[in-house]
Amino acid sequence: MFENPFMNASGVHCMTTTELEELAQSKAGTFITKSCTRNKRSGNPEPRYYDVALGSINSMGLPNLGFNYYLDYAINYEQRQPAKPPIFFSIAGMNTTENLEMLAMIESSNFKGITELNLSCPNVPGKPQLAYDFDATFSLLKQVFKQFTKPLGIKLPPYFDLVHFDQMAEILNQFPLVYVNSINSIGNGLYVDPQKESVVIKPKEGFGGLGGEYIKPTALANVRAFYTRLKPDIKLIGTGGIRNGQDAFEHLLCGATMVQIGTELHKEGPSIFDRLTKELTEIMAEKGYQTIEDFRGKLKTL
Numbered sequence: 001m002f003e004n005p006f007m008n009a010s011g012v013h014c015m016t017t018t019e020l021e022e023l024a025q026s027k028a029g030t031f032i033t034k035s036c037t038r039n040k041r042s043g044n045p046e047p048r049y050y051d052v053a054l055g056s057i058n059s060m061g062l063p064n065l066g067f068n069y070y071l072d073y074a075i076n077y078e079q080r081q082p083a084k085p086p087i088f089f090s091i092a093g094m095n096t097t098e099n100l101e102m103l104a105m106i107e108s109s110n111f112k113g114i115t116e117l118n119l120s121c122p123n124v125p126g127k128p129q130l131a132y133d134f135d136a137t138f139s140l141l142k143q144v145f146k147q148f149t150k151p152l153g154i155k156l157p158p159y160f161d162l163v164h165f166d167q168m169a170e171i172l173n174q175f176p177l178v179y180v181n182s183i184n185s186i187g188n189g190l191y192v193d194p195q196k197e198s199v200v201i202k203p204k205e206g207f208g209g210l211g212g213e214y215i216k217p218t219a220l221a222n223v224r225a226f227y228t229r230l231k232p233d234i235k236l237i238g239t240g241g242i243r244n245g246q247d248a249f250e251h252l253l254c255g256a257t258m259v260q261i262g263t264e265l266h267k268e269g270p271s272i273f274d275r276l277t278k279e280l281t282e283i284m285a286e287k288g289y290q291t292i293e294d295f296r297g298k299l300k301t302l
């Protein structure tokens, strides 16, 4: 249980212990670490993140301070008194071996929180978004659940075909996942500056993952599609395009249990969680809802 359904999206405001501590002290219900690899990574050349009117474009390339840095922080955080809500730990290995290695280290550690397996980073040159390869995803999850018994969720890219929702849900329903987090950025968009007649980020000739207002309809569709296809014990985390209480309400109405904030958090900083919790509370009061369960998942169709 969390005070409220809000948390950061992995990658935003969670690279360093300073940033993580700001989230810990914020009004967010909980928070998640930057997707890590076994060893630290410098990531792609800058500029690699750019805010635009309708959202953001990024090609960070999984820069992070390495697995041990984040696990040390997470375990220290869990030992604080009074006890804090569970936190989330994101991993994004460069290959199956690295993912299984990190999961084995988490399994044998004192970490008691929730692990998020990121299968959807679109920005490592030459690396596909694993979750677009259904067989590879199935094979990885089979290996994962042979060895991992702690709570595990996965971060998925957006899908755009109902058959893909059916196929992915059929795979995911075979595993004891705690949640599915939809969506990661919409991969490989291109933002053009017409004055400079140029792209705005350096990696991959300007191609990068889109976040923000651009992606809310796709995010809502993915949350809804998995909510209506997955077995009830696999919860949904809704990520994508949440700028205010109304956007959060829409994700919850589609079936999300928690919501993650990326682009807007990057623009506004951790005080956004004060605003979002207040706005959602006001919306619920206006509509006469006492709890989120009064409306969660109850999107009407025509």
Ligand SMILES: O=C1NC(=O)NC(C(=O)O)N1
Binding pocket: 011, 035, 058, 059, 060, 061, 062, 063, 118, 120, 121, 122, 123, 124, 184, 185, 209
């Ligand atoms: O999973 C990810 N999604 C993104 O949009 N960017 C980051 C990254 O590039 O590190 N990773």
